[in-house]
Amino acid sequence: MIQHFEAEIYQTGINWCVDVPPTVTSQMKPEKGYIHISGKINGFAFRKTLVPVKNAPYRLFVNYLMMKGGATALGRVASFSIEQVEKERETVPDMHPQLEAALEQEELTAEFYALTAARKRDVIKYLYKVKAEETMRKNIRTLIAQLRNGEKNVRIPMNAYPIDPT
Structure with a gap:
C-alpha cells in the first residue's frame, strides 16, 4: 500500500x-x-x-x-x-557436480550445508570459475579437509584472502 x-x-x-x-x-x-x-x-x-x-x-x-x-x-x-517491498534474497548457486560427489563420498554434505549461505555461495561460485581440472581437484580436497576438521571458516583457495604483512 x-x-x-x-x-x-x-x-x-x-x-x-x-x-x-x-x-x-x-x-x-x-x-x-x-x-x-x-x-x-x-x-x-x-x-x-x-x-x-x-x-x-x-x-x-x-x-x-x-x-x-x-x-x-x-x-x-x-x-x-x-x-x-520485499528484499530480494541472494540465492546460493546450484551445487558444483564434482563438489557434490566428493561431499557425498566423504559423507560431509551436512557439514557443508551447515555453513553460512554467503560462505557456500563463495565456494560454489569460485569452483565454477576454476578452469584447470587439477586446480579443481586440489581445491575440493582442501575444502574436504577443512570440513573434516570441523572448520566453519572454510575458504578455497587457502590464499584467497592473503594477510597483509604491513
Whole structure:
C-alpha cells in the first residue's frame, strides 16, 4: 500500500535525510529493524531502506541523485510516496557436480550445508570459475579437509584472502 507524506530535508552529520512519520511506518513490517521500500520524491523513483533511530521516527536518507531527480534541496519540503517491498534474497548457486560427489563420498554434505549461505555461495561460485581440472581437484580436497576438521571458516583457495604483512 502506497503511503504519502511531506517532510523537510535536513542534514545530520554529512548525510541528508527526512524523518518518516510514525503513521506511515506503523503500517509497515520491519525486517531486523529495517524497512525496505520503493518510492518517489517529487515524482522521481528510488529504492531505499528506512533506518530505525533510537527514540525517534524511522529515517530515510536522501542522496544527491534523489535530490537532483526530485528537483529539491536541503531545507526544502519534498513530497514522498513510499511502499514496502520485499528484499530480494541472494540465492546460493546450484551445487558444483564434482563438489557434490566428493561431499557425498566423504559423507560431509551436512557439514557443508551447515555453513553460512554467503560462505557456500563463495565456494560454489569460485569452483565454477576454476578452469584447470587439477586446480579443481586440489581445491575440493582442501575444502574436504577443512570440513573434516570441523572448520566453519572454510575458504578455497587457502590464499584467497592473503594477510597483509604491513
